[in-house]
Amino acid sequence: xxxxxxxxxxxxxxxxxxxxxxxxxxxxxxxxxxxxxxxxxxxxxxxxxxxxxxxxxxxxxxxxxxxxxxxxxxxxxxxxxxxxxxxxxxxxxxxxxxxxxxxxxxxxxxxxxxxxxxxxxxxxxxxxxxxxxxxxxxxxxxxxxxxxxxxxxxxxxxxxxxxxxxxxxxxxxxxxxxxxxxxxxxxxxxxxxxxxxxxxxxxxxxxxxxxxxxxxxxxxxxxxxxxxxxxxxxxxxxxxxxxxxxxxxxxxxxxxxxxxxxxxxxxxxxxxxxxxxxxxxxxxxxxxxxxxxxxxxxxxxxxxxxxxxxxxxxxxxxxxxxxxxxxxxxxxxxxx
Amino acid sequence: xxxxxxxxxxxxxxxxxxxxxxxxxxxxxxxxxxxxxxxxxxxxxxxxxxxxxxxxxxxxxxxxxxxxxxxxxxxxxxxxxxxxxxxxxxxxxxxxxxxxxxxxxxxxxxxxxxxxxxxxxxxxxxxxxxxxxxxxxxxxxxxxxxxxxxxxxxxxxxxxxxxxxxxxxxxxxxxxxxxxxxxxxxxxxxxxxxxxxxxxxxxxxxxxxxxxxxxxxxxxxxxxxxxxxxxxxxxxxxxxxxxxxxxxxxxxxxxxxxxxxxxxxxxxxxxxxxxxxxxxxxxxxxxxxxxxxxxxxxxxxxxxxxxxxxxxxxxxxxxxxxxxxxxxxxxxxxxxxxxxxxxxxxxxxxxxxxxxxxxxxxxxxxxxxxxxxxxxxxxxxxxxxxxxxxxxxxxxxxxxxxxxxxxxxxxxxxxxxxxxxxxxxxxxxxxxxxxxxxxxxxxxxxxxxxxxxxxxxxxxxxxxxxxxxxxxxxxxxxxxxxxxxxxxxxxx
Numbered sequence: 001x002x003x004x005x006x007x008x009x010x011x012x013x014x015x016x017x018x019x020x021x022x023x024x025x026x027x028x029x030x031x032x033x034x035x036x037x038x039x040x041x042x043x044x045x046x047x048x049x050x051x052x053x054x055x056x057x058x059x060x061x062x063x064x065x066x067x068x069x070x071x072x073x074x075x076x077x078x079x080x081x082x083x084x085x086x087x088x089x090x091x092x093x094x095x096x097x098x099x100x101x102x103x104x105x106x107x108x109x110x111x112x113x114x115x116x117x118x119x120x121x122x123x124x125x126x127x128x129x130x131x132x133x134x135x136x137x138x139x140x141x142x143x144x145x146x147x148x149x150x151x152x153x154x155x156x157x158x159x160x161x162x163x164x165x166x167x168x169x170x171x172x173x174x175x176x177x178x179x180x181x182x183x184x185x186x187x188x189x190x191x192x193x194x195x196x197x198x199x200x201x202x203x204x205x206x207x208x209x210x211x212x213x214x215x216x217x218x219x220x221x222x223x224x225x226x227x228x229x230x231x232x233x234x235x236x237x238x239x240x241x242x243x244x245x246x247x248x249x250x251x252x253x254x255x256x257x258x259x260x261x262x263x264x265x266x267x268x269x270x271x272x273x274x275x276x277x278x279x280x281x282x283x284x285x286x287x288x289x290x291x292x293x294x295x296x297x298x299x300x301x302x303x304x305x306x307x308x309x310x311x312x313x314x315x316x317x318x319x320x321x322x323x324x325x326x327x328x329x330x331x332x333x334x335x336x
Numbered sequence: 337x338x339x340x341x342x343x344x345x346x347x348x349x350x351x352x353x354x355x356x357x358x359x360x361x362x363x364x365x366x367x368x369x370x371x372x373x374x375x376x377x378x379x380x381x382x383x384x385x386x387x388x389x390x391x392x393x394x395x396x397x398x399x400x401x402x403x404x405x406x407x408x409x410x411x412x413x414x415x416x417x418x419x420x421x422x423x424x425x426x427x428x429x430x431x432x433x434x435x436x437x438x439x440x441x442x443x444x445x446x447x448x449x450x451x452x453x454x455x456x457x458x459x460x461x462x463x464x465x466x467x468x469x470x471x472x473x474x475x476x477x478x479x480x481x482x483x484x485x486x487x488x489x490x491x492x493x494x495x496x497x498x499x500x501x502x503x504x505x506x507x508x509x510x511x512x513x514x515x516x517x518x519x520x521x522x523x524x525x526x527x528x529x530x531x532x533x534x535x536x537x538x539x540x541x542x543x544x545x546x547x548x549x550x551x552x553x554x555x556x557x558x559x560x561x562x563x564x565x566x567x568x569x570x571x572x573x574x575x576x577x578x579x580x581x582x583x584x585x586x587x588x589x590x591x592x593x594x595x596x597x598x599x600x601x602x603x604x605x606x607x608x609x610x611x612x613x614x615x616x617x618x619x620x621x622x623x624x625x626x627x628x629x630x631x632x633x634x635x636x637x638x639x640x641x642x643x644x645x646x647x648x649x650x651x652x653x654x655x656x657x658x659x660x661x662x663x664x665x666x667x668x669x670x671x672x673x674x675x676x677x678x679x680x681x682x683x684x685x686x687x688x689x690x691x692x693x694x695x696x697x698x699x700x701x702x703x704x705x706x707x708x709x710x711x712x713x714x715x716x717x718x719x720x721x722x723x724x725x726x727x728x729x730x731x732x733x734x735x736x737x738x739x740x741x742x743x744x745x746x747x748x749x750x751x752x753x754x755x756x757x758x759x760x761x762x763x764x765x766x767x768x769x770x771x772x773x774x775x776x777x778x779x780x781x782x783x784x785x786x787x788x789x790x791x792x793x794x795x796x797x798x799x800x801x802x803x804x805x806x807x808x809x810x811x812x813x814x815x816x817x818x819x820x821x822x823x824x825x826x827x828x
Contacts, residue, residue: 204696205695205696206692206694206695206697207692209684209691210692212680213680216677216679217673217674217676217677217678220673220674220675220677221677222655222656223631223634223656223666223668223674224656224688224689225655225660225692226657226689283677283679283680
């Protein structure tokens with residue numbers, strides 16, 4: 001009884017496959033491909049050197065992890081402004097545990113990443129149990145955690161253990177591209193692993209589906225006997241783990257952690273989700289869209305840097321592009 | 337002076353939902369449009385209201401062709417529409433809702449005294465006095481909100497008034513006020529287009545009844561020359577001989593016993609019992625505490641006092657999950673607000689209450705479950721599993737919600753307004769299913785404000801008034817008048 005024919009319709013600028021609106025995903029895919037094509041003349045070919053592609057993957061790792069976590073929170077109808085501060089806290093803690101207490105590196109990383117989960121659990125519980133506004137709760141968390149970063153260390157921490165930077169520096173070298181070796185950073189592979197886990201969790205588990213359902217209609221979910229609080233807390237914990245992991249990986253790559261690390265990173269994460277079609281009201285958003293959002297942002301940043309566009313103008317451009325994408329989405333979402 | 341529609345067509349995506357509709361309606365008449373869900377009534381209304389553009393055909397008002405580019409165009413032409421979904425701003429007062437955009441001003445500031453006076457006058461003029469114009473609309477009972485919604489469309493007198501299911505949440509004297517108003521408007525020369533599922537009231541109030549089926553007008557009837565059965569047959573395209581199933585006669589032991597259950601302000605000291613295989617209806621006017629009672633039994637609200645026994649076991653449910661474990665299910669009254677996640681697939685909606693039984697989703701089982709419910713309840717279209725819930729018509733949405741709760745395999749099913757805003761064919765499907773399950777031993781507690789349904793579907797009728805159970809009647813021997821008299825009480 002399932003209709004297996006590919007039912008594609010195109011009406012009024014809207015592309016539907018089997019009745020599902022895929023306009024945005026297709027548009028984003030086109031945008032990514034277009035960016036990758038214009039990259040050649042725009043950068044005199046520098047974009048497609050092994051070095052730059054490796055660099056691009058590194059840059060994508062942090063935004064990627066933060067966006068993945070952010071997506072879960074946004075799906076429940078919330079927002080997590082604290083991820084940038086969590087990045088800094090986890091990074092500082094991992095570096096500090098290594099430098100000051102000489103703990104083994106894997107343990108430093110584990111503790112650093114796990115604190116992210118704790119922050120997420122606290123924010124999530126406040127949102128879910130006391131029905132506080134996610135924006136306010138995570139705004140307070142953002143300030144508090146950032147403050148704790150400075151309390152912990154107001155000077156940069158550079159761990160002495162040579163093992164500390166090993167993970168961030170490790171790459172899987174492949175072949176030469178335009179004169180330099182294309183290497184896959186281990187950190188990027190970890191991020192990709194997180195995305196695969198995230199996709200399985202979101203699409204194949206009841207707890208994952210409940211996060212979307214909660215954002216779509218909380219009361220229906222509650223009356224279906226599903227714990228709304230559990231779903232919400234889970235989303236914030238995932239966001240915290242992603243941010244904590246991003247912080248630890250960043251610390252390992254930089255091998256020198258400032259308490260200002262990660263400032264305003266939450267905005268890029270939100271932007272990537274929104275560009276990828278997530279609805280800030282909750283209930284709508286996909287991992288594949290978020291991947292596209294991360295790609296668009298990362299490639300754009302990379303291109304603009306290679307063209308040595310002033311960072312202030314980069315910011316202006318980014319803002320304009322977000323507006324453009326949201327306008328297109330609003331158009332495609334209008335339905336009968 | 338007429339409204340003329342000629343060959344109006346409208347498609348969504350590749351599906352045409354209006355296949356050339358033509359109508360000629362004179363001012364000063366009440367034209368009722370009836371039809372099953374998905375017949376195209378809502379689309380027709382949206383086209384009339386300017387909310388959706390028509391694809392082809394013409395719309396003429398007093399012989400002038402109309403080109404409606406948006407709802408404001410329609411309002412300028414004197415076509416006012418009251419949708420089934422309420423559009424009031426809950427946090428604002430009745431007066432502000434009524435006079436939105438035209439609040440009286442004094443020295444540039446809102447003149448509240450004048451606003452309240454004006455709002456009061458409007459309500460009184462149309463016979464809806466008794467609504468507190470200063471109250472926030474969200475604090476009003478649904479019936480009063482509906483009346484404010486209708487009043488909003490009458491602040492400036494319309495030439496054409498379109499009412500979509502205005503009576504769905506009204507009963508008793510509120511319903512009488514509505515009918516009086518419709519007659520008053522007709523007298524004043526307004527064309528009233530009246531959409532309703534309640535055929536008896538349509539027969540009472542309409543001058544002409546237009547039957548819609550599958551996007552076309554299939555018949556235009558005069559009320560005195562037709563009857564309910566004929567209309568139902570036209571709507572369904574076949575003869576429906578029996579709306580309500582025959583009553584069952586023997587029941588098992590008590591399945592659900594409620595002793596002096598109370599939640600102050602909602603209901604007080606409620607006692608009732610449902611036996612295995614029995615259908616008990618709870619009838620009461622809007623605001624009588626019925627829905628709150630249903631939610632409390634289901635663990636969605638905490639009782640202040642009283643006990644609930646399920647199969648002889650005293651139970652205190654902290655949340656719906658615990659009630660479900662004990663074998664209860666609650667189909668809520670508002671499918672859009674509490675029954676469905678509209679942006680999710682129908683398949684996910686149907687399995688929402690059962691999916692949490694395993695951590696990883698069992699997609700094969702889900703497909704089987706969904707297929708079973710879609711075919712067992714004849715949810716249309718039959719490939720709806722991968723559609724999102726908002727894409728289904730109201731009746732099919734209702735069936736999907738019922739399917740969700742049947743999958744739980746409850747031993748006690750609580751139904752809150754199971755056929756609200758649902759067409760006759762769907763109703764019959766739902767009634768048959770309930771009857772079939774009751775015959776197999778399911779206990780059903782059915783909250784209803786549809787008098788006929790409450791009496792004809794049930795074995796026993798429990799009547800509530802202002803939060804209290806006033807009496808319990810044997811459905812086989814009581815009459816609708818008797819039930820209503822108890823529900824209205826002192827006003828009788």
